[in-house]
Amino acid sequence: MKIKIGIGIRSNEPNLIKEANELFETGVLDFAEIFFISGSSIAPFSSLKMPLTMHAPHFGYGVNLADKTKKEFNLKSIKECIDASDKIKAEYVTFHPGEALAGGHYDDAVERSISILSYFKKSKTRICFENVPLKSDYKGTVCIGYKPEDIKKMVTSGFGFCFDLNHACKAAVSLKAPPEEFIKKFIKFNPDYFHISDGRLSSDVDEHLFLGEGGYNIEFMKSLIKGSKSKMVVIETHRKSKISLEENKKDIKFLRNI
Numbered sequence: 412m413k414i415k416i417g418i419g420i421r422s423n424e425p426n427l428i429k430e431a432n433e434l435f436e437t438g439v440l441d442f443a444e445i446f447f448i449s450g451s452s453i454a455p456f457s458s459l460k461m462p463l464t465m466h467a468p469h470f471g472y473g474v475n476l477a478d479k480t481k482k483e484f485n486l487k488s489i490k491e492c493i494d495a496s497d498k499i500k501a502e503y504v505t506f507h508p509g510e511a512l513a514g515g516h517y518d519d520a521v522e523r524s525i526s527i528l529s530y531f532k533k534s535k536t537r538i539c540f541e542n543v544p545l546k547s548d549y550k551g552t553v554c555i556g557y558k559p560e561d562i563k564k565m566v567t568s569g570f571g572f573c574f575d576l577n578h579a580c581k582a583a584v585s586l587k588a589p590p591e592e593f594i595k596k597f598i599k600f601n602p603d604y605f606h607i608s609d610g611r612l613s614s615d616v617d618e619h620l621f622l623g624e625g626g627y628n629i630e631f632m633k634s635l636i637k638g639s640k641s642k643m644v645v646i647e648t649h650r651k652s653k654i655s656l657e658e659n660k661k662d663i664k665f666l667r668n669i
Contacts, residue, residue: 477509508556539571544581574602
């Protein structure tokens with residue numbers, strides 16, 4: 412059975428809906444993941460004719476599930492995102508666990524992320540945590556959820572798991588661990604679906620390069636997806652165009668053909 416390939420579209424890009432539907436109707440695309448941006452209208456995306464997942468806003472949009480000083484803001488952001496995912500009948504809605512101060516109470520931060528999402532367990536949409544790199548984009552913090560042990564806590568707490576293969580590679584580089592062996596440690600948590608992009612193994616900075624532009628073993632990654640229960644993967648590369656999905660089409664072709 413072939414893998415099911417999705418692409419990411421931001422909720423402020425309704426202009427891409429028509430082209431996405433055409434890709435689905437011609438069999439190029441299997442589903443889409445909507446990256447939700449607070450304040451944007453989700454209504455236009457109900458016209459997408461394909462299965463959907465949703466990605467919640469993260470630290471780059473001020474959301475940090477692990478930060479107890481932002482609880483009210485976090486709760487509001489989570490609710491807005493989950494309400495949006497319910498409206499478009501998304502199968503999954505995925506959250507980054509957040510960030511903690513370097514050298515701080517890391518385990519406490521993991522528990523706070525689990526606790527705050529537990530308020531929304533009765534959502535119609537299955538809530539997933541996503542594994543992340545160790546290295547943060549923000550000075551003085553580290554990402555939480557880069558370790559298999561963190562994901563185990565989240566999954567055993569009743570949440571789903573979106574396995575970001577690129578993030579696992581970046582965490583492996585930070586930890587000086589063999590990337591493929593490190594990736595295998597997450598598979599036992601039965602991912603609900605995957606994210607994939609390329610990157611350089613000489614850097615632990617998150618990149619999301621187009622497929623074939625980095626040094627990852629994409630063939631190995633594809634084999635893991637094919638062997639999973641879901642076989643769903645979002646190509647999460649950084650599309651430069653805001654008016655066309657041509658870059659996504661090239662990534663889809665690359666992944667189909669290896």
